[in-house]
Amino acid sequence: xxxLRTLAELRTLAESARSMPMSNTNAVVxxxxxxxxxxxxxxxxxxxxxxxQHVMRDRDEVMMEARRQxxxxxxxxxxxxxxxxxxxxxxxxxxxxxxxxxxGALAEAQQMRAETEDFIDSRLASFEVALGRxxxxxxxxxxxxxxxHPYDTLDAG
Numbered sequence: 001x002x003x004l005r006t007l008a009e010l011r012t013l014a015e016s017a018r019s020m021p022m023s024n025t026n027a028v029v030x031x032x033x034x035x036x037x038x039x040x041x042x043x044x045x046x047x048x049x050x051x052x053q054h055v056m057r058d059r060d061e062v063m064m065e066a067r068r069q070x071x072x073x074x075x076x077x078x079x080x081x082x083x084x085x086x087x088x089x090x091x092x093x094x095x096x097x098x099x100x101x102x103x104g105a106l107a108e109a110q111q112m113r114a115e116t117e118d119f120i121d122s123r124l125a126s127f128e129v130a131l132g133r134x135x136x137x138x139x140x141x142x143x144x145x146x147x148x149h150p151y152d153t154l155d156a157g
Contacts, residue, residue, distance in 0.1 A: 003041065003134070004130060006037055006040050007137055010141065011137055025144065045134070048130070063109070063116070069109075070106060081094035
C-alpha cells in the first residue's frame, strides 16, 4: 500500500534527521522532502477514501441484486404454485417448496451481505490504521518542528 510506504518514509525522515546543536528534541529535516511526502499523502488519502466508498456502493448493489434474484425466485415459485392449484396435495407441496426456496434465497442473501460487510469492515479497519499512523506521524512531526515535545518539560526541571 503506497500510503503505508509514504508514512514509513516520513518516519525515517524524522528519525534520521540531524539533531539541532544543544537539543535532544529538535532536529533539522529536509523541508522539501517532508512537504513532498505530505503532499503525496494529501493526494493518496482521498483516493483511498473514494475506493472505500466505491466498495460500499458495490456492496449495496450486490445486496440489491440478491434481493431482486430472491424476489424473482419467489415470483417463479408463486406462478408454479398457482399452476398446480388443481390438486390440494400438489398445492401444499408447491407452497412448501416455495418457502424452502425463499428461505434458501434469503439465507444466501444474508450470507452475501455478511461477507460483504466483513470485507468492507476489513478494508475500513486497514484504512483506519493507516489514518491513525498518518495522524501520529504528522503530530510528532509538527511537535518536533514547533519545538513542543512532551520531553521538553523534563529538561526544564
